[in-house]
Amino acid sequence: MTQQRKPADQLSEAEAAEELAALAAAIRRHDDLYYRQDAPEISDADYDALRRRNETLETAFPELVRADSPSQRVGIAPAAGFSKVRHRVPMLSLQNAFADQDVEDFVARVRRFLSLQPIDPLSVVAEPKIDGLSISLRYERGRFRQGATRGDGTEGEDVTNNLRTLRDLPERLSGEVPDVLEVRGEVYMTKRDFAALNARQEAAGGKLFANPRNAAAGSLRQLDSKITEQRPLRFFAYAWGEVSRPIAATHWESLQRLKGWGFAINPLAARCRSAAEALEVYRKVEAERGTLDYDIDGVVYKVDDLSFQERLGFVSRAPRWAIAHKFPAEQAQTLLEEIVVQVGRTGALTPVAHLKPVTVGGVVVARATLHNPDEIARLDVRVGDSITVQRAGDVIPQILGPVLDKRPEDAEPYRFPDVCPCALATPVVHEDGAVVARCSGELACPFQQVERLIHFVSRDAFDIEGLGDKQVRSFFERELIHTPADIFDLAESDKESLTPIRKLEGWGEKSADNLFAAIEARRRIPLERFIYALGIRQVGQATAKLLARSYGTLVVWQDAMLAAAGERQAAPDAKKPDLVGEHYAELCNIHSIGTNVADEICSFFAEPHNLEVVRQLEVRLSVEAAAQPETADSPVAGKTVVFTGTLATMSRGEAKASAESRGAKVAGSVSKKTDYVVVGADAGSKATKAQELGLTILSEEDWLTLIGRGA
Numbered sequence: 001m002t003q004q005r006k007p008a009d010q011l012s013e014a015e016a017a018e019e020l021a022a023l024a025a026a027i028r029r030h031d032d033l034y035y036r037q038d039a040p041e042i043s044d045a046d047y048d049a050l051r052r053r054n055e056t057l058e059t060a061f062p063e064l065v066r067a068d069s070p071s072q073r074v075g076i077a078p079a080a081g082f083s084k085v086r087h088r089v090p091m092l093s094l095q096n097a098f099a100d101q102d103v104e105d106f107v108a109r110v111r112r113f114l115s116l117q118p119i120d121p122l123s124v125v126a127e128p129k130i131d132g133l134s135i136s137l138r139y140e141r142g143r144f145r146q147g148a149t150r151g152d153g154t155e156g157e158d159v160t161n162n163l164r165t166l167r168d169l170p171e172r173l174s175g176e177v178p179d180v181l182e183v184r185g186e187v188y189m190t191k192r193d194f195a196a197l198n199a200r201q202e203a204a205g206g207k208l209f210a211n212p213r214n215a216a217a218g219s220l221r222q223l224d225s226k227i228t229e230q231r232p233l234r235f236f237a238y239a240w241g242e243v244s245r246p247i248a249a250t251h252w253e254s255l256q257r258l259k260g261w262g263f264a265i266n267p268l269a270a271r272c273r274s275a276a277e278a279l280e281v282y283r284k285v286e287a288e289r290g291t292l293d294y295d296i297d298g299v300v301y302k303v304d305d306l307s308f309q310e311r312l313g314f315v316s317r318a319p320r321w322a323i324a325h326k327f328p329a330e331q332a333q334t335l336l337e338e339i340v341v342q343v344g345r346t347g348a349l350t351p352v353a354h355l356k357p358v359t360v361g362g363v364v365v366a367r368a369t370l371h372n373p374d375e376i377a378r379l380d381v382r383v384g385d386s387i388t389v390q391r392a393g394d395v396i397p398q399i400l401g402p403v404l405d406k407r408p409e410d411a412e413p414y415r416f417p418d419v420c421p422c423a424l425a426t427p428v429v430h431e432d433g434a435v436v437a438r439c440s441g442e443l444a445c446p447f448q449q450v451e452r453l454i455h456f457v458s459r460d461a462f463d464i465e466g467l468g469d470k471q472v473r474s475f476f477e478r479e480l481i482h483t484p485a486d487i488f489d490l491a492e493s494d495k496e497s498l499t500p501i502r503k504l505e506g507w508g509e510k511s512a513d514n515l516f517a518a519i520e521a522r523r524r525i526p527l528e529r530f531i532y533a534l535g536i537r538q539v540g541q542a543t544a545k546l547l548a549r550s551y552g553t554l555v556v557w558q559d560a561m562l563a564a565a566g567e568r569q570a571a572p573d574a575k576k577p578d579l580v581g582e583h584y585a586e587l588c589n590i591h592s593i594g595t596n597v598a599d600e601i602c603s604f605f606a607e608p609h610n611l612e613v614v615r616q617l618e619v620r621l622s623v624e625a626a627a628q629p630e631t632a633d634s635p636v637a638g639k640t641v642v643f644t645g646t647l648a649t650m651s652r653g654e655a656k657a658s659a660e661s662r663g664a665k666v667a668g669s670v671s672k673k674t675d676y677v678v679v680g681a682d683a684g685s686k687a688t689k690a691q692e693l694g695l696t697i698l699s700e701e702d703w704l705t706l707i708g709r710g711a
């Protein structure tokens with residue numbers, strides 16, 4: 001991660017784009033560790049800080065929002081091995097609040113959206129935010145039929161049999177139950193059961209869980225329900241998905257209904273009439289947190305009136321009608337033992353603080369990034385200092401600064417090296433005013449070479465089984481592979497080698513054969529993976545996918561990129577894409593790509609050694625053409641809509657959201673490109689102009705019917 005702590009308004013667009021790319025990659029990695037492997041490497045506070053930073057940058061640079069941005073998605077797709085369950089009502093995440101002000105803003109925002117008058121009441125329900133994993137339980141005619149994890153919100157993992165082992169989960173519901181009832185809530189493990197489980201695991205030499213949440217998720221997401229059976233899991237109900245008839249008119253009453261049907265409801269939930277009351281509940285719950293037998297990480301507020309919830313709807317990955325107010329993070333002091341400079345794939349040098357291990361917020365911290373030379377100077381942290389680390393704030397984990405009274409007399413200010421720690425000792429360049437230092441060795445720098453190879457075989461790229469970071473490093477050091485193409489010659493070159501792989505430590509006949517087979521299997525590769533694997537700066541998975549879909553085949557893409565790169569070289573200073581050239585403009589116009597990313601792609605294609613890498617791979621691989629994009633199913637998807645005049649049933653914000661959530665674009669002014677003009681009362685010149693242009697004019701009612709919300 002680079003320059004996390006520079007305020008967003010001081011970042012250049014290029015810096016912001018780079019940081020957003022790094023954030024997307026980091027968040028994806030942590031999502032995988034957390035949701036799929038149940039083994040996070042960083043605390044939730046740090047993770048939330050990454051997301052918050054992402055949000056801040058996206059607000060400051062709306063044109064840089066990436067298609068693969070974490071703000072656009074929930075969780076992670078189901079893991080292999082489980083059957084998938086489609087959620088008919090998506091399972092979403094929650095917006096976060098950290099300060100009291102955020103909660104007040106939330107209530108104000110909701111009121112504005114609903115056009116409520118100050119005298120109109122607005123209740124919210126405050127509930128503890130249980131730190132477990134969300135689950136959906138489907139009941140048909142009162143009988144438990146199917147249970148699923150959230151997954152990526154649209155598809156989850158089928159864990160029905162595992163759930164049947166939970167004592168808290170009623171197999172049959174009593175009373176008046178809708179025919180279809182999908183109950184949602186949190187599966188969790190109590191602190192006491194967690195301690196006992198870890199003690200048993202330790203005695204048996206098994207894996208220890210970091211916290212009750214991971215233990216709960218790891219226990220439920222088992223392919224063998226016999227294991228789940230031995231793990232005491234609990235369940236709190238707090239929501240619902242598909243229902244054949246409404247449960248009640250408010251969230252609060254719905255909770256009471258769920259309770260009546262036999263589900264456990266959290267006893268600390270409370271109905272509040274104002275932000276102030278909600279904050280009182282927050283403080284009460286926070287005070288009780290330590291005495292509860294289960295982990296909670298905040299308080300969730302939900303708009304009580306369900307018709308309001310319906311109108312408020314969703315923004316990308318979270319409902320507009322709820323917010324999670326998180327508890328603050330913890331700090332600790334420890335010794336800064338050493339500062340080690342690491343070299344990344346693109347040559348960026350990142351100073352990393354090696355700390356005397358210390359527990360902060362339940363996680364052991366031994367390393368913390370210091371980001372860049374400027375950051376070290378700003379903090380003036382020195383080797384030998386006692387420093388304060390925080391597991392929240394802006395980074396993973398964040399070093400707040402030295403404890404000056406504890407500074408040893410001989411502590412020297414840190415001097416950033418002038419040369420790369422690689423064997424070439426190439427001079428470090430500080431790119432025009434940027435805070436990032438880079439090794440100038442490019443592909444000649446062994447650190448960069450190896451990082452690129454690691455990226456090339458990583459899971460979202462070539463994903464070669466048996467060839468992870470460790471193996472790549474070892475093969476590289478033994479000079480078995482230098483460039484990506486060498487990987488595909490490995491089986492051949494190994495035959496002539498004096499020290500064949502099967503003779504190396506940790507390898508055998510079988511594992512070597514498996515590796516060669518895994519490499520062989522990847523000679524066919526989808527174009528998007530191929531593009532992503534090249535490791536072009538700022539070209540993440542989503543951009544690679546866009547490129548693949550837009551250009552279709554490797555040949556077409558490559559030719560177009562070479563042409564664009566040529567155009568860019570001939571017009572390095574042109575600001576408008578059209579003035580650079582036709583291929584360049586076409587590239588920039590692909591959804592969300594823009595000039596920053598286009599320039600990175602052009603500089604990649606302007607380098608002969610990169611072209612050589614592509615050429616070598618091309619002759620060894622068969623790169624599959626990309627599939628064409630699916631068409632969205634709303635009738636307004638892809639259309640441009642203008643709203644004008646005063647609408648009777650929706651605020652302007654709600655109207656805009658009703659269009660955007662269905663894939664339409666909302667424009668401020670009428671033009672020939674406008675597809676629909678939705679006209680409310682007292683519409684002025686826009687309505688007139690729409691008539692003159694002969695555009696389709698809709699009443700508010702027509703619009704609601706069109707989007708499937710009509711009466």
Ligand SMILES: NC(=O)c1ccc[n+]([C@@H]2O[C@H](COP(=O)([O-])OP(=O)(O)OC[C@H]3O[C@@H](n4cnc5c(N)ncnc54)[C@H](O)[C@@H]3O)[C@@H](O)[C@H]2O)c1
Nearest residue numbers: 030034040042043044047093094127129130133134238300
């Ligand atoms: N440490 C990591 O590496 C890492 C990685 C990914 C996610 N996380 C953590 O996991 C969480 C992930 O975010 P998320 O997308 O799951 O959203 P979230 O946890 O912030 O909020 C949504 C979730 O809250 C849960 N929840 C608990 N009590 C609830 C209640 N009363 N009402 C409604 N929902 C309730 C539900 O499971 C819901 O899916 C965050 O706390 C984040 O810090 C951590």
Ligand SMILES: [Zn+2]
Nearest residue numbers: 420422439445
């Ligand atoms: Zn170097």
